[in-house]
Amino acid sequence: MAADTPQKPRKSKLQFIHAALDILATTGSVKALTIDRLCRQLGISKGSFYWHFKGRAELIEAVVDFWADEFQQSIHQNIRQASDNEPSRTFEELVSFWLSSNFAQLDQVMRNWARQEAAVAKAVQQADLLLMDFVSQQIVAMGHQQTEAQYRARLLIAVGIAEPQISHLPHPGSLHETVNWVAKKVLS
Amino acid sequence: MAADTPQKPRKSKLQFIHAALDILATTGSVKALTIDRLCRQLGISKGSFYWHFKGRAELIEAVVDFWADEFQQSIHQNIRQASDNEPSRTFEELVSFWLSSNFAQLDQVMRNWARQEAAVAKAVQQADLLLMDFVSQQIVAMGHQQTEAQYRARLLIAVGIAEPQISHLPHPGSLHETVNWVAKKVLS
DNA sequence: AGCATACCATACTGTATGGTATGTATTTAT
């Protein structure tokens, strides 16, 4: 909604958004996303920020919109690749995408943020629906029924969400073996 | 460590801790756990708080210790019941315990908090290890091998962690059916 | 040149928060 295209200042606005996402990903906390810190990181002062944004709320809206767009695009990109590849290959790519630490961090931040700010909750929810659709369709393409695919997709997504949070638990073998075990289990 | 037993002021200290946990569970955010709010909720003023606690850090330590103790006790209680019941019954109790919204909320808060405060991270990690042990032993009792049980326990825990975070995703059937499906899948 | 707009810096205000200092009431020990 707010991410329309006012061509002129967009480039600099993007810098703010990128810096904001960087803060979120590195600190892992929304609290750390202060305007002062954002400006410090960009080497500018608050006067500049408040020229680009009406306030913190507008920044947040822009950041969330950008994240949602990025999420959606990466899903669609995976879908396009999926039509070329065989399903199992797509599956691997999905896993490696998920395990990219930058994504996992942001994912956790957004999910947690969603419990406080309604705008974030909406974005996360839509992202989840998109992901759910994609994953279950992928599983259908592997020869499962719709309902079964939904159950399996939900299970997979759950693992994707939770695994970064329990990475301190020792694996029986390696992380890779665990991933393989889960994949086999979910798709069997 | 800090939760030793200085008999005298313990009753009032417990009130603070309970109120703090209540705030965490209802708001779902650590940021909301301010000293002012805590005192307001207890109907007292800051002077009282700072008599019982040296500062916010000490409160946090006490809260986390209390939570860890509570967690550990509920696990041990389940273990004791487990020796009487058949494994599947224990399993049901574990699920219902997990789905109690109060626990899930606190769990999420603690997990998130753990990414910022090392003391919380340590407590969560120990709790996870305990839970992992319990669940995998339970699965072994159902006739699985050690390694297999660990994989399955990890999967189960992942679902327990993630499910409250994706509750907005529509179930193919009911929540109950999803739980049954997962249980069957994990234990098959 | 003169002017307007975009962009940024500095210095300020107001508020929320953690923390302290000091006083006061209540309980407890002697």
Add this chain to the structure above:
DNA sequence: ATAAATACATACCATACAGTATGGTATGCT
């Protein structure tokens, strides 16, 4: 009873934060 320890209240301070006011600079347009 009364002195001391306990348990709380009130008033204050320091800091961090969002937001504002205002002035300065750079760049393009006329």
